Amino acid sequence: IGMLRQAGVAVEPMLVANPAGVLGVNTRVELAQVDCWLRRSKARELMLEGVTIRLPETVSIDADVQVGRDTVIEPFVQLLGRTVIGEECRIGTGALLRHARLGNRVDVRAYSVIEEAYLEDDSRAGPYARLRPGTHLAAGAAVGNFVEVKNARLGAGSKANHLAYLGDADIGAGVNIGAGAITCNYDGERKHRTRIGDGVFVGSNATLVAPVELAEGCYVGAGSVITEPVPPDALALGRARQVIKEGWVKKRRAAREPASGDKG
Numbered sequence: 001i002g003m004l005r006q007a008g009v010a011v012e013p014m015l016v017a018n019p020a021g022v023l024g025v026n027t028r029v030e031l032a033q034v035d036c037w038l039r040r041s042k043a044r045e046l047m048l049e050g051v052t053i054r055l056p057e058t059v060s061i062d063a064d065v066q067v068g069r070d071t072v073i074e075p076f077v078q079l080l081g082r083t084v085i086g087e088e089c090r091i092g093t094g095a096l097l098r099h100a101r102l103g104n105r106v107d108v109r110a111y112s113v114i115e116e117a118y119l120e121d122d123s124r125a126g127p128y129a130r131l132r133p134g135t136h137l138a139a140g141a142a143v144g145n146f147v148e149v150k151n152a153r154l155g156a157g158s159k160a161n162h163l164a165y166l167g168d169a170d171i172g173a174g175v176n177i178g179a180g181a182i183t184c185n186y187d188g189e190r191k192h193r194t195r196i197g198d199g200v201f202v203g204s205n206a207t208l209v210a211p212v213e214l215a216e217g218c219y220v221g222a223g224s225v226i227t228e229p230v231p232p233d234a235l236a237l238g239r240a241r242q243v244i245k246e247g248w249v250k251k252r253r254a255a256r257e258p259a260s261g262d263k264g
Contacts, residue, residue, distance in 0.1 A: 038063065068104065092126060100131075103139070117149075138173070152183075155198065167191075168210065172198035178222065180205035197232070 004011050016022055025031045042063060043056040050069035053059055058075045061067075065079045068087030073079070077091050081099040085091070089102055092110035100114045108114065109126030116133035119125065123137040127145050134151030137143065141154040144161035152166045155173035160166060162179035168191050169183050181202050183194040192210035196202070200214050203222030214220065215232040224238035 074110075086121070095126070169194040169196065171196045172200065172216070174199045175202070176200075177202050178204035178206065182207055184209045 001011055023030070023034055023037075025034055039060055040056070042061045042065070043053050043059060046061065046067050047053055047056070049067075051067045052070070052072045054073065055075040059073055059077050059079075061073075061079045062081060062083070064081065065083045065085075067073070067079070067085045068089070070087055071085055071089040071091070073091045074093040074095075076094045078096045078098075079085070079091070080097065083097045083100045083102075085097075085100075085102045086104035086106065088104055089106045089108070091097070091108045092112065094111040095108050096113045097108070098115045100116065101118045102108070103119060103121035103123070105122050106119045107124040107126075108119075109124070110128070112126035112129040112131070114125060114129075114131040114135075117131040117135035117137075119131075119137045120139040120141070122140045124142040124144075125131055125137070126143070129143045129145065130148045131137075131143065132148065132150035135149045136153040137149075138154060138156040138158070140157045142159040142161060143149055143154070144159070146162065147160050147164045147166070149160075150167040152169040152171065154160070154166070154171045155175065157173055158171055158175040158177070160177035160181070164177050164180065165182040166177065167183050168185040170193060171177075175196055175198070178201075181204065184207060185191050185194065194208050194210045195213040196208075197214060197216035197218070199217045201219045202208070202214070203220050203224065205223045206220045207225045208214070208220075209225065209227045212226055212229060214226070214230045214236075215234075217233045218230045219235045220226055220230065221235065221237040221239065224236060226236055226238055230236040
């Protein structure tokens, strides 16, 4: 104010409803204080609009975030950027959403990270899921613990519940992705897409080497490496046949045991 008066600029008093709205920021401490006030104000605004926030002092919500009525936000959640959340959703403890878009009744479980992704009504992610940019979960689709999805669409009711990587993929409705299954989307130079039709069953630890297409209703056996198209309603197996050698362990033990005269 003194500098303005010395410069000949007119200075007049002004009444404000909340003095915190015109606080100056001259240090990192003051910056943190103002940031805290803004986030508290955003949380209060949402709660007055019908959003439940548990331990609001632990939650970080950016100014442009929108949240629908009857959504529950658990402690230590971060809602960043232009995130939009529908009604009756649940955002679990420690989840981070950045520029995400969620429909109604979406369940984001604890410690999931969702960035630039779209989750339709009644879909689910987590716990510990990572949805990277370009991810689209259709209505009722589910991505479970330690599943990573990037630039891929899962159709209505499809699920990948455990330990999978789905990158650059078009996945139809009603598909089951087994634990440990992955799409190999990068050949060292370029990215390629995997296309999976409706009702496909992909067994555990299957490796889908893109570009590849699995037609509607087919099955992929567990542990298979798939490099060629699979026709509708077919079973694809890409693994070595199991071999059983009877008595092998017994012979191995006998070969390792010392002769009776060698003891002591």
